[in-house]
Amino acid sequence: MRDELAVAVFAAETGFHLVSAPESGRFRRFAAGFEGQAYRAELDRRGLRFVGRSAPGFPRSLAAIFDPPVGIFVRGTQPLELLDRPSVAVVGARTCSAYGAQTARMLGRELAQAGLVVVSGLARGVDAEAHRGALEAGGATVAVLGCGIDRDYPASHRELARSIVRDGLIVSEYAPGVEPAPWRFPARNRIIAGLAAATVVVEARERSGALITADLALEEGREVFTVPGEITSALSKGTNALLRLGATACTGSADVLESFGLEPPPGAEASPDAARVLELLPAGADELGRALRLDAGPLAALLAELELTGVVVEAEGVYRTSR
Amino acid sequence: MLARTVTHALVGLEARRVEVEVQFRHGVPAFTIVGLPDRACQEAKVRVKSGIAAAEIRLESAKITVNLAPAALRKEGSGYDLPIALAILAAAREIPVGSLAEHASVGELALDGRIRPVGGVLAAAEGARRNGLSRLLCAAESAPEAELAGVEPVPLRHLSEAVSYLRGESEPPAVASQNGHGPPPAHPDLRDVRGQERARRALELAAAGSHNLLLAGPPGTGKTMLARRLPGILPPLAPDERLEVTRIHSVAGLLSAERPLVTLPPFRAPHHSASMAAIVGGGSGPRPGEATLAHRGVLLLDELPEFVRPALEALRQPLEDGVVSVARAGGHCIFPARFQLVATMNLCPCGARGDPRVECSCSPQRLAAFRDKLSRALLDRFDLVVTVPRARAQELAAAEGETSEPVRERVAAARARLRTDAAAIRRSPAADDLLTRAVDRLPLSGRGRARVARVARTVAALAGADEVAPEHVAEALSYRSPSELSS
Numbered sequence: 001m002r003d004e005l006a007v008a009v010f011a012a013e014t015g016f017h018l019v020s021a022p023e024s025g026r027f028r029r030f031a032a033g034f035e036g037q038a039y040r041a042e043l044d045r046r047g048l049r050f051v052g053r054s055a056p057g058f059p060r061s062l063a064a065i066f067d068p069p070v071g072i073f074v075r076g077t078q079p080l081e082l083l084d085r086p087s088v089a090v091v092g093a094r095t096c097s098a099y100g101a102q103t104a105r106m107l108g109r110e111l112a113q114a115g116l117v118v119v120s121g122l123a124r125g126v127d128a129e130a131h132r133g134a135l136e137a138g139g140a141t142v143a144v145l146g147c148g149i150d151r152d153y154p155a156s157h158r159e160l161a162r163s164i165v166r167d168g169l170i171v172s173e174y175a176p177g178v179e180p181a182p183w184r185f186p187a188r189n190r191i192i193a194g195l196a197a198a199t200v201v202v203e204a205r206e207r208s209g210a211l212i213t214a215d216l217a218l219e220e221g222r223e224v225f226t227v228p229g230e231i232t233s234a235l236s237k238g239t240n241a242l243l244r245l246g247a248t249a250c251t252g253s254a255d256v257l258e259s260f261g262l263e264p265p266p267g268a269e270a271s272p273d274a275a276r277v278l279e280l281l282p283a284g285a286d287e288l289g290r291a292l293r294l295d296a297g298p299l300a301a302l303l304a305e306l307e308l309t310g311v312v313v314e315a316e317g318v319y320r321t322s323r
Numbered sequence: 324m325l326a327r328t329v330t331h332a333l334v335g336l337e338a339r340r341v342e343v344e345v346q347f348r349h350g351v352p353a354f355t356i357v358g359l360p361d362r363a364c365q366e367a368k369v370r371v372k373s374g375i376a377a378a379e380i381r382l383e384s385a386k387i388t389v390n391l392a393p394a395a396l397r398k399e400g401s402g403y404d405l406p407i408a409l410a411i412l413a414a415a416r417e418i419p420v421g422s423l424a425e426h427a428s429v430g431e432l433a434l435d436g437r438i439r440p441v442g443g444v445l446a447a448a449e450g451a452r453r454n455g456l457s458r459l460l461c462a463a464e465s466a467p468e469a470e471l472a473g474v475e476p477v478p479l480r481h482l483s484e485a486v487s488y489l490r491g492e493s494e495p496p497a498v499a500s501q502n503g504h505g506p507p508p509a510h511p512d513l514r515d516v517r518g519q520e521r522a523r524r525a526l527e528l529a530a531a532g533s534h535n536l537l538l539a540g541p542p543g544t545g546k547t548m549l550a551r552r553l554p555g556i557l558p559p560l561a562p563d564e565r566l567e568v569t570r571i572h573s574v575a576g577l578l579s580a581e582r583p584l585v586t587l588p589p590f591r592a593p594h595h596s597a598s599m600a601a602i603v604g605g606g607s608g609p610r611p612g613e614a615t616l617a618h619r620g621v622l623l624l625d626e627l628p629e630f631v632r633p634a635l636e637a638l639r640q641p642l643e644d645g646v647v648s649v650a651r652a653g654g655h656c657i658f659p660a661r662f663q664l665v666a667t668m669n670l671c672p673c674g675a676r677g678d679p680r681v682e683c684s685c686s687p688q689r690l691a692a693f694r695d696k697l698s699r700a701l702l703d704r705f706d707l708v709v710t711v712p713r714a715r716a717q718e719l720a721a722a723e724g725e726t727s728e729p730v731r732e733r734v735a736a737a738r739a740r741l742r743t744d745a746a747a748i749r750r751s752p753a754a755d756d757l758l759t760r761a762v763d764r765l766p767l768s769g770r771g772r773a774r775v776a777r778v779a780r781t782v783a784a785l786a787g788a789d790e791v792a793p794e795h796v797a798e799a800l801s802y803r804s805p806s807e808l809s810s
Contacts, residue, residue, distance in 0.1 A: 094687055098677075124687045156691060234682050284712040285521040296524030297782065301794040304801035308761060316670055316677035317540060317710030 004052035004071045006034045011070075012148065012175035017187060019067050048149055048176065049074040059083035065194040065220050069173035072191070073149035076169040082140055083169065086260055087117035089192045089217070091210040092126025092202035092227075097235050098315035099282075100203035103227055104129035105136070106322050107200060110253035112139020114262045117168070119144065119196045121188060122157055126202045126210070131164060141168040142195065146188035148178035171195070189213040198223035198259060200250050204238030211238050214247070223259055225250035274306055281312070282320040324348070326413035328423045329456060330406040331447040332398055335609055335649075335656030336574055338443070338450030341398065343406045344390040347414035352384040356407070358391030361399045370401075370432040371408045377436030378483040382415050397608055402441040405430035405460065408482060409489070422489040426477070427451035428460035436482040440464040442576030445569055445583075448472035460485060463496075468573055468583040471566060510555035510590075514726040515548070522549050525709040525802060527730055530556045531737035532781030535642070535664040535704055537627070540711035541678035546667035549711070550623050553665055554590040555727040557621070558735040564619045567659070571611055571618055589620035591662075595629035602634045603641065609649040609656040614641050617662035627666040628696045635701055638664070642704045664704070668697075678713050706774045707802040737785040748780050750791040757793045761800050775799045 003021060010030050011018040021027065043050055051057045052071040057080040062068055074080065088111050090104055104126040108118050112134035120127040122143040134141035143164050147153045149172040152161040164170055173191060174184070189209060193199055193216040201224070204210040214224050226247040229236025243249055250256060254264040280291055289299045303319060306312035313322045324347045331338035354368045375382060389407055391398050406428045412418045429447045431439040440462040448459050448469040459469045459476050466478035477495045479485050487493045516523060522538060526549055529536040536553075538546040560568060568585045572578050578585070593601060593613040604612035614622060624630060641647045645661035670676035672693045675683040685693070702708075740748075750758070758779075762772050776791075778799035783791045 095683070095685070095690075097683075154687075286518055286712070289520050296520040297786070297798055298794065300521065300524065300801040301797035304797040304799075308757075308764060308797075308800070314710075317712035318677075318679075 003031065004054065005036055005039060005050050006031045007070045008050065008073070008173070009034065009039065009175050012178045017184075019070055021070075043073075043176075046150065046176070047075065047077075049080075051080060057081075059195055061087075061197065062191065062194040065190065065216075067190070068194065069191065072171050072173055073175060074169055074171055075149055076165045078140065078167070078169050080169075082117060083142065083171070083195060085117050085140070086115075087119050087142065087196045088256055089119040089196035089199040089213065090126065090130035090202060091120055091189075091192060091199065091213045092239075093204055093208055093210065093235055094123050094125040094127070095235075096125040096129075096203045097233070098318065099229070099320070100126055100227075100235060101129045102313050102315060102320055102322065104202045105133040107202070107227075107250075107253050107256070108133025108141070109137040109139075110264070111256060112137040112141065114253070114257050114260075114264065115139070116257075116260065116262075117142055119192055121146070121185075121192055122153070122161060122164075122170070124154060124157075128157060128160055130202075131160060135163050135167055138167075143168070143170045144188055144192045144195065145170060145172035145174070146185040147180035148172065148174045148176045150176035151178075151180065153180045185209055186212050190216045193217035193220060193222065196222065198225060198256060200225040200227065200256060201239050201242060201247075202227045203229060203235045204242075205234055206237040206241070208238045211242065214242055223248065225256055273302055274311060277302065277306060277319075278311070278321055282318050284317050285319065288319070324414050324416065326410050326420055326423070328406050328410045328413065329427045329451070329454065330403060330429055331427065331443075331450040332396055333400075333443045333446060333574055333608075334396070334654060335658060336446060336570060336611065338446040339396060340450060340454050341396070341403075342392045343403065343410045344392060345407070345410040345414040346386075346388045346390075347411065348386045348388075349383065350386040353386045354389075355387070356389040356391070358389075358394045359397045360391060360403070361397065363401050364391075364398045364403050367401065367404045367407050367432075370404050370434060371411065373434040374404070374408055374432035374436045374482050375412065377434065378481070378486055380412065380417055380486065382411070382417070385415070387411060387414075399608055400441060401431035401439075402429045402443070402447075404432040405438060405479075405482075405485070408432060409460070409485060412486065418486055418489040419491075422491070425456055426458045426460055427454070427456045427474075428485075430460070430462045430465070430479070432482060438462045438479045438481060438485075440580075443574040444468045445472055445566075445573035445578075448474040448476070449570070464580045467580070468569075468578060471569060471584055510727070511548075511552050512555060512727045513552045513730060514723045516545060516552065516724050518724075519545055519549065519711060522546075522709050522711050523724065525707045526550075526553055527556065527734060528778065528781055528785065528802075529553065529663065529665070529707055530730075530734040531785050532706070532741065532778065533663050534706035534778060534781065536666070536707045536709070537702070537705040538665075538667045538709055538711055539670055539677075541676065541681075541713055542669060542674045544711045544713050546711050547625050550625070550665045550667055551592075552727065553621055553623075553663075554588060556730045556734050557588045558731065558738060559586050560588055560619060568619050571615055571659070575611060575616055577616070589617055590623065591617040591620070592623040592625060595624070595626045597630065597634060599631065599634040599637050602630075603637045603647045603660070604649045604656070604658050605651065607651060608654060609651050609658075611658050612647070614638060614647055614660040614662060615658040618659045620662060622662040622664050624664065624666040627668040628693055632696055635696075636698065639700060639704070666705070670710075677710065680713075703768065703770055703774075706778050709802060733785060736787075737781065740784045740787075741781065748783050748789070748791060750776070750779070750796070751793070753793045754779070754791045754796045757796045761796075765800075765803070767803070771803065775803065778802060 108130035118134035118141040120130045152158045199217040226242045444465040449472040463478035466476040469476035641660035647660045675681040779796045782795040
């Protein structure tokens with residue numbers, strides 16, 4: 001067990017990617033001089049934990065994959081059992097469209113509301129929105145990093161990471177101090193896919209990291225959902241290709257919840273005016289005004305009410321339903 | 324022999340009394356100007372000599388010393404030509420020495436003796452009145468401007484006219500009061516805007532409540548076109564504002580000879596390459612910037628994120644206090660700058676964001692840099708934020724929109740209501756409830772809350788309502804800054 005921590009720290013210091021103890025003299029020398037107790041004490045002081053693969057708290061679903069990490073570093077005060085609760089990965093493009101961002105947020109919120117743990121990668125775009133959605137619902141979310149456990153990458157998500165640490169967990173197979181590197185992210189994706197019982201791809205280009213996550217999930221026999229997109233949009237090329245290959249279409253959080261045997265939470269009652277608006281969405285304010293024969297002022301008031309009750313969201317001038 | 328006359332130097336927007344003293348002594352010919360003249364003022368020597376010759380006055384060769392007092396104040400520009408020439412003529416006894424009493428003068432000389440107008444005559448005339456001088460000798464073009472200050476102008480076309488007037492040989496031609504005679508500048512009309520009902524509504528609210536407005540959206544959606552139509556729906560300036568604005572524009576040399584009194588709100592649209600000094604004012608003897616030129620009017624910043632960040636951040640002071648204070652080694656100036664800010668921007672550097680038909684090619688880093696340019700503090704100062712979507716083909720083919728005229732009337736009525744009983748338009752309890760709910764749910768700062776309340780009052784005033792109802796608050800909430808501009 002102490003050996004696993006030594007392997008993880010050795011990997012960090014040498015820059016190797018290791019899932020088991022290497023048969024090298026270099027490692028033997030390192031392991032002999034490695035002071036596990038002191039290292040754990042230092043982790044403890046910084047509010048971090050290490051869970052070896054053979055330790056009792058190691059998430060079972062992650063242990064079941066083809067090449068599980070030797071152990072995971074964990075940041076956050078929530079109990080480790082969180083990682084064994086039913087969870088869904090919500091992943092997608094970093095440069096997503098407004099549609100992708102809103103869908104990710106909605107899924108994050110509604111899945112968390114239903115009691116599922118939302119797993120993602122703290123990246124920009126879809127990942128961050130999924131985390132935010134889950135936090136908004138007061139649910140639990142897990143962020144898996146592609147760099148050392150002590151880093152917040154990207155730096156602009158420091159605040160988001162802080163919120164996740166409070167209400168969820170941050171996980172990484174890399175020891176503190178490991179720099180982010182392009183090849184670490186695909187490796188990170190296998191942990192996302194491994195932790196989650198199902199994976200939802202929200203938006204992905206033709207060669208997106210999210211597709212790697214989906215592939216890994218399929219290889220491990222986990223459910224993969226895909227949010228359909230416009231066939232003309234480059235941001236939907238990857239997701240639509242997945243659909244063609246037989247992924248399950250995700251037309252709302254209910255589809256995902258169904259596979260867990262859960263009921264979707266009841267939606268709010270809409271007024272007749274609101275119902276008329278909802279039928280026309282997505283649309284810009286001007287189109288709505290013309291279709292409903294409403295002046296710009298009263299229409300703006302109606303839309304703001306709908307936004308406040310959380311039925312409608314606006315981005316880049318286009319209003320969409322948030323359910 | 325010694326002679327004196329009075330002129331005025333501009334320090335910021337204020338006129339300071341400057342005495343032009345000339346000593347004229349027989350001796351070795353020389354011409355010296357002292358008293359911190361700048362380059363343009365130094366060159367007055369050439370213009371004055373040539374101008375006096377053109378007025379067919381032959382001066383004996385003499386040693387001429389000109390002192391501009393107070394000597395420690397920097398003298399800038401060509402407006403000292405006329406006072407220097409007159410003081411020399413008086414010192415040379417070509418005109419009676421006493422004739423210059425009660426007169427101030429300002430103007431540039433041409434080589435042929437004609438008198439050219441200079442900027443800041445209104446301020447100079449006000450200075451003359453304050454100093455108890457009843458007449459101002461100035462270029463004929465500047466006369467209507469001087470008249471605004473309540474000083475009797477002596478309009479001059481040529482130096483020889485000044486000489487014959489001061490010798491008492493002729494009366495100067497009367498000034499025809501020209502205010503309002505020229506055609507008012509034509510503003511583009513709202514009729515040209517098709518569709519865009521939401522943006523038009525926001526424009527009307529901005530005009531009625533003097534709210535700062537930000538129009539965001541992909542290129543080619545009519546943001547700039549809309550913004551340029553704001554001055555056309557603004558009511559004219561109040562009488563006390565007119566002189567205030569005219570004084571500023573006089574200093575900047577922007578007044579037209581046909582309509583010297585500015586009666587309509589000014590509209591300034593500096594290019595996005597403008598420096599901080601160009602926007603808020605600057606220079607060694609500080610001069611007003613675009614923010615001050617837009618005082619009581621509209622400052623349009625087209626392509627807001629393209630402006631250099633210091634220029635944008637410098638706007639925060641005037642947006643808050645209505646004044647700009649410029650401190651330079653040469654002096655400290657406070658310029659009025661109570662303007663309405665209107666800005667346009669794309670949603671990303673490549674411009675494609677917000678357009679469903681084009682895919683945005685910006686990297687996250689570029690996007691982050693783009694958004695970083697606009698601080699929260701600046702975005703917070705826009706009361707109305709509207710995303711202008713791309714209009715559909717059928718909208719563009721639609722009939723022309725409402726013209727500016729009825730909109731301007733509604734705006735004027737709403738403004739009158741806001742001016743007389745702004746305090747009387749209170750929020751109903753239900754409206755208060757809604758606002759509280761919104762503050763809980765949305766990321767609204769204290770400033771944001773006050774801003775929504777203010778816009779809601781404008782909505783109510785425009786609707787002719789006696790109190791702010793929930794629907795007015797709701798509408799105001801819909802113009803707050805969207806998440807994509809701030810996250």
